[in-house]
Amino acid sequence: MATLSVSRLYKRFGSVEVLKGIELEAGTGEFIALVGPSGCGKSTLLAMIAGLETVSEGEIRIDGTLVNSVAPKDRDIAMVFQSYALYPTMTARQNITFGMESRRVPKAEMDAAVKRVSALLQIEPLLNRKPGQLSGGQRQRVAMGRALVRDPKLFLFDEPLSNLDAKLRVDMRTEIKKLHQRVGKTTIYVTHDQIEAMTLASRIAVMHQGSIQQFDEPQVVYDRPANMFVAGFMGSPSMNFIPGELTKTDGAPAVTIALEGGETATLSLAQMPAFRPADGKVVLGVRPEHLFRFTENLKAQKPALAKLAAPVEVVEPTGAETHAVLKIGEREILGRFDPDHAPRLGELMPLGIDMSHACLFDPSTQSFIPQAAA
Amino acid sequence: MRAAATNALVPGDAVRKRSRGRDLIASWTPRLVIAPSAIASFIYVFAFTLWTLYLSLSNSTLLPTYQLVGLKPYFELWSNRRWEIAYGNLFFFSAFYVVLTLAIGLGLAIAIDQRVKGEALWRTIFLYPLAVSFVVTGSVWNWLYGPDAGIEFFVRSLGWENFTFRPTTNKDLAIYTIVATGIWQASGFAMALFLAGLRSVDPDLIKAAQIDGAGPARIYRKVILPSIAPIFLAVAVVLLQFAIKTFDLVVALTHGGPGIATTFPANYVYDLMFQRGQIAIGAAAAIMMLLALAVVLLPYALWTVWRSRRTAGAHG
Structure with missing residues (x-):
């Protein structure tokens, strides 16, 4: 079980300040949604937590350990991408085991992990197919399987549902919620969809122009928005x-x-x-x-x-x-x-x-x- | 009432007729547009191929004749040592040229893909040789390999008076100069295509692999290169047909020499047909080149069809 804490985090690309003093923390098993309009810096923040972007200033700690300069692979995180990022030339099974192979996990352990995850996500019949032969929803499941199989400290989701059609998105949203309730991993979930944030998160961080406007429980964010931006962004039709x-x-x-x-x-x-x-x-x-x-x-x-x-x-x-x-x-x-x-x-x-x-x-x-x- | 009803039909008919005419035009326009080039390529490719095949079975010498003599020209061709060397050279050259060009092109592409400074400049430098014609490439490298103005001259002018570097005059080394020059010319082309392929790989894939704990070598080997495999094949096929058609590079670089050491089939065909008046044997040699091309291209074509069927089947 793991905690995440981000303090005074800045990200600059040249003279452009993309993140301005982010403060964020997630307790064990929490589901944190980062929500905001496009360009607000939420995906950059997630990439920095994952280690895919460097930190300009500030601290990121996982379980109390400073990870600013730790490589992504050593942060013990798993990530689900908007594009799913499944390796196109590998079967679903190879996609799921790629990370374990990189870490030289014994074969028997690998098979057991694949079995556990594919049962959890109901993807057993798909294991020998390649991503090109899977539908959007199936790819999404395989991508989650790849993340789950690692048993990481942190789960990172980068707009995982935005490539699905409206109906499937609602179904998968429920699935993610169920999954989180069952697995109970600390999760950071980036979305531009305030409904996803409201339904899934235990706490929501509303971001705008590189800073967090409000970080609180969904109902509080909804009922007592910290400012007019949050008030207008959360809720549809808006306030x-x-x-x-x-x-x-x-x-x-x-x-x-x-x-x-x-x-x-x-x-x-x-x-x-x-x-x-x-x-x-x-x-x-x-x-x-x-x-x-x-x-x-x-x-x-x-x-x-x-x-x-x-x-x-x-x-x-x-x-x-x-x-x-x-x-x-x-x-x-x-x-x-x-x-x-x-x-x-x-x-x-x-x-x-x-x-x-x-x-x-x-x-x-x-x-x-x-x-x-x- | 009746009259009105009949009248009402007339404009409808006109509309229908007009639309039928329009349909006809619409369906024939593409065919008419394609026709000239289709006819031209049919004559140029199939008719001349068949004619060449026919001539290769005839007793033509200085001028085409149409008396069939069976496979006699082929036997004469294969009993000629020069042809044997040419065909051997072709396979030797093709293998080294294609494999090494792919390897060097890929190496350059991966190096440039590391976000080096002045990337556009490097890309241009490596791509420029392709813009130079084979004859010019051959001539320039002929000077470089030669003793009077090239590498040997340069090193000697630095003080190593006994330095000797004349590969084009050595019958065992000359073929390597052709291989090396061919690679110099084509590896930029391979690099450009590979680089485009590397850049087309979804960056999320690479991030996912990083999080999965794969190092750079493993990411290239297992994730990036497999996803650009079709580019490999396409580049290899293009290079192979370059190799089989090799003609001007050899003419400009070694003139097929020293002796007959670097004769290539295309040079030999030209020689037989237009210099020695041996049209039947020349045609036979041309058909042998076509066979070599077919050996390369047919499996590729079949593979492409098989692959598209398979993906179509998987979706259906």
């Missing part, structure tokens, strides 16, 4: 941002937002914000699923429901739910509604916002405004 001003209504904290035609709406906040930005300006962040058709019944169930009227611009039924674009002042916001209570095109909809899930951001720093301690 709505409505500019407003901190005010008071009946002595309780509230946000006043502009509506069409110079009107305003004042929405009571569920909790007191910890601080007030200098000019009182804030950005209200509301996730699409926290928008409802306002009814008195619902208000009774959700006391934090704030009401305003919003014209409906676009309605997009998806079957399970109906997405609708509503207009609040100059802004368009997107909501996910129950099809039974869906907005109708052209309607001026009585909109309910569940303020107990709303977030506040400071527009000058873009960072999250936490609640005041109760």
Whole structure:
């Protein structure tokens, strides 16, 4: 069992700083997802953990041992690549045993390992085929077999599902989760897909422009995003941002937002914000699923429901739910509604916002405004 | 109503006719475009091959005649010591030329693949010999091997007065000069193709092999080179047919000499046909060269077909 700790890690290519002071740690058996848009440096970070890229500054420790200048093969890691990187001229079995052959593992031990892994991944019938004769999902399994057979300290995944079609991707995601639960290896998983990160990880590191924006449990990242980037990146469709001003209504904290035609709406906040930005300006962040058709019944169930009227611009039924674009002042916001209570095109909809899930951001720093301690 | 219905059919028919005409044009255009070169290569390759085959069984001398005499020209050809040397040279040259060119080309490609500085410059330097015609290559190396201006002259001018290096005048060494010169010319070509192959290997494969604990030698041997195996074969086949057609290099470098030591089949064919008026025997020699080519190319063609069938079968 193994831990990983990365501290003050920098990577520079010439004058370009790709990673800027990364701090990351994974406890034994943890599943860490590195998520971010392309170019955020997540794959570079993974390659540095693997030893495939040199470290410009900072430390990488595996099990407490500094590995900055240790060769990839001596780090006791296994990696699954986006392209699978199966050796095209070898059979699946040879692919799986290549690493053990390089390390001169005895034949009997090798056979036993292949047997164990191929049973685990259900690839026994494929062992004598070459990668060209396997489907995408099968290649993915063989690639995981090659990683698993080593019994490494760390598992590294570099966007392993992005080459699969949508349905297979969901299946393989579940498989990876099951596999991790069974094997319990410390895992670092790079993805640009926030849903993969949410479903798989025990903790998520959201990266942007070479630094980690937030490193926390998935639900925390989702509910209390550290800044507007994280808020916008995690969740699909993404969070709505409505500019407003901190005010008071009946002595309780509230946000006043502009509506069409110079009107305003004042929405009571569920909790007191910890601080007030200098000019009182804030950005209200509301996730699409926290928008409802306002009814008195619902208000009774959700006391934090704030009401305003919003014209409906676009309605997009998806079957399970109906997405609708509503207009609040100059802004368009997107909501996910129950099809039974869906907005109708052209309607001026009585909109309910569940303020107990709303977030506040400071527009000058873009960072999250936490609640005041109760 | 009826009239209207009939009328309505007419434009439909016109459309159908027009589209049939368009189909016809569409299906014939590619054939017409290919036809001239297909006809030309048919005449150039098959018709002349068959004609040569026919002549090789005739009693033609200075001019082609069409009286068949069976395999007589072949017996005459094989009873000639010069032809034996030529055919022997061909096999000796081909084997060394192809194997060493592959080896040196691969070595250069791997060396350049190590991200050396000034890679483009090295690549160009090694590739340039291929841009030079065989005659020029032969002439230049003839000077280099010769005593008056070449390597011997240079070393002597440095002070080693007794240094002797005249391989082209030695009947046992002359063939090696042709091999060496051929390699000098072609190894850059092999290098360029190998380098392209090495660069086309998915970098993730190499990373995966590094993590798997394989050293550089093992990565090249087990991962990279096997995946560019088809390039090996393609380069080898191209080199082999270069080797079998060798003509101008020999003419410029040794004139087939000293004596007849470096005669090649192509030189001999030219000699018989256009210098000595022995068209039947020359044609027989040409057919023997074709056989040598077939020995190389047929298995390759069969292998390619077999391989594409096998991969198709695996997918089906």
